[in-house]
Amino acid sequence: MTDLAATVPVVLVFAGHDPSGGAGIQADIEAIVSMGCHATTVITALTVQDTANVQRFVAVDPMLVLEQARAILEDMPVAAIKIGMVGSVENVEVIHTILLDYPQIPVVLDPVIASGSGATELASEEIIDAMMELLFPLTTLLTPNSVELRTFAPDGDNLDACAHELLESGCEYLLVTGTHENTPDVVNVLYNNFRRMDDFHWERLEGSYHGSGCTLASAIAGLFAQGMEPHTAVREAQEYAHEALKQGYRIGMGQRLPNRLFWAQGSESDDETFKTDE
Numbered sequence: 001m002t003d004l005a006a007t008v009p010v011v012l013v014f015a016g017h018d019p020s021g022g023a024g025i026q027a028d029i030e031a032i033v034s035m036g037c038h039a040t041t042v043i044t045a046l047t048v049q050d051t052a053n054v055q056r057f058v059a060v061d062p063m064l065v066l067e068q069a070r071a072i073l074e075d076m077p078v079a080a081i082k083i084g085m086v087g088s089v090e091n092v093e094v095i096h097t098i099l100l101d102y103p104q105i106p107v108v109l110d111p112v113i114a115s116g117s118g119a120t121e122l123a124s125e126e127i128i129d130a131m132m133e134l135l136f137p138l139t140t141l142l143t144p145n146s147v148e149l150r151t152f153a154p155d156g157d158n159l160d161a162c163a164h165e166l167l168e169s170g171c172e173y174l175l176v177t178g179t180h181e182n183t184p185d186v187v188n189v190l191y192n193n194f195r196r197m198d199d200f201h202w203e204r205l206e207g208s209y210h211g212s213g214c215t216l217a218s219a220i221a222g223l224f225a226q227g228m229e230p231h232t233a234v235r236e237a238q239e240y241a242h243e244a245l246k247q248g249y250r251i252g253m254g255q256r257l258p259n260r261l262f263w264a265q266g267s268e269s270d271d272e273t274f275k276t277d278e
Contacts (some may be wrong), residue, residue, distance in 0.1 A: 009037045009225035010076045012069065012105075013218065014095055015084030016045035016057065016112075016122075022257045023049075023211035028082060028218040030260035034240065035222025040076060042068040045087035051210050052254025057122065059087030066094045073102065079225035081105050082218050083139075085112040085122055089130045096134035106140040106224045109171075110217035111148055128152065137170030141230060143217045145177045163191050173197075173230050177216070179204075190234055198231065202242050209245055210255035216241040 011032045018024035025041050032039040044065055047057040072078065081099070086092050099107060111131060113123040123131070132152060136142060144152060149162045152169075156162030159181075163174055174191040181187070186202040219237035228236070244258035251257060259265075 009079040009222075009227075010040055010072075011037050011080045011082060011218070011221050011225050012040050012042065012072055012078045013082045013084070013221075014042045014044050014065070014069070014086065014091075015082070015214070016047050016087060017043050018047055018049055018211070020050050020210070020252060020257075022051055022252075022255070023214050024084065027211040027214035027258070027260065028084065031215045031218035031240075031244075032082075032222045034260055034263060035219055035226065035237075037079075037222040037225050038076075039218075040072045040078070042072070044091050045085055047085075050254060051250075051252035051257065054122065057085075057087065059091060062088065062090035062094045065091050066097070069094075069098050073098070078102070078105055079227075080221045081107045082221035083107065083109045083135065084214055084217070086127060086131065086135075089124075089126050092127060092130040092134055096138070099135070099138040103138070106221075107138060108141045108143065108217050108221040108224065109135060109139045110143045110213050111152065112213070113148055113151060132169050136166075139171040140224070141173040141175060141220060141234070142166070142171040143175045143177065143213065143220070145180055145213065147180050149176050159189070160196065163189070163196075164194055167191060167194055173234075175220075175234055177213070179212070188238060190231065192230075198235075200235065200238055202238065205245055207250075208255045209248055210257055212241065212245060212258055215244055215258050215260055 013028045016024045029039040045057045045059050048055040153162035153165035156165050176189045178187040186204050188200040190197045219240050220233050223233035244260045247259040247262040248256040
């Protein structure tokens with residue numbers, strides 16, 4: 001038998017719990033598994049939400065966050081870390097401590113500051129400041145959408161200027177997703193070393209999706225864990241995420257959910273893994 005321990009990379013996720021299964025930890029697990037990795041999870045917040053919106057949340061005690069992470073990191077060879085919703089300033093501080101102790105592990109940070117609908121704030125100004133000061137400098141790849149980018153870098157007069165301002169925080173790579181922009185197609189832009197590295201164009205799909213950001217960031221983390229270099233990982237993760245959205249479904253009364261396990265359902269795309277038209 002094959003020794004799976006030697007072939008299945010481990011990804012550690014810090015994120016909130018979504019009872020609807022559309023975003024948060026459940027989305028992370030499905031995307032990471034889809035990249036051929038094993039997902040380990042640290043719950044940072046408990047939420048009350050459905051496919052339409054987040055009603056409220058409670059941050060997990062920071063010592064419990066720390067203990068969850070230590071238990072995994074001392075037991076398994078974690079190959080990548082993905083961070084989503086953090087829940088509190090204290091949790092940011094705990095995660096910062098963990099990252100300092102494991103500087104060799106690549107980090108993907110999806111800086112969640114509001115619900116998918118935009119109606120509920122998930123990060124206060126204090127949390128935003130703490131993320132920028134403590135987490136961004138230790139991040140390999142940051143994945144804000146354009147709305148989040150403008151929040152983190154308010155002085156820029158266009159997205160490029162905002163991106164360069166945010167890169168000054170210390171993150172190595174920056175992927176800005178353009179779903180919220182008024183463009184015919186969706187344009188995601190990758191930055192590195194204060195330059196615009198690549199533009200990715202995707203068909204704009206109808207409707208809105210719950211958990212699309214989690215899906216993309218976790219897929220990238222899974223590919224990082226597989227040893228893929230950042231530019232290729234970003235491109236291939238977008239191919240996977242876009243296909244998951246195209247095959248998404250509306251199971252509740254709110255947003256559609258990405259079909260992150262489309263590859264396991266015998267679809268025609270099986271023969272051309274994760275490939276879509278750009």
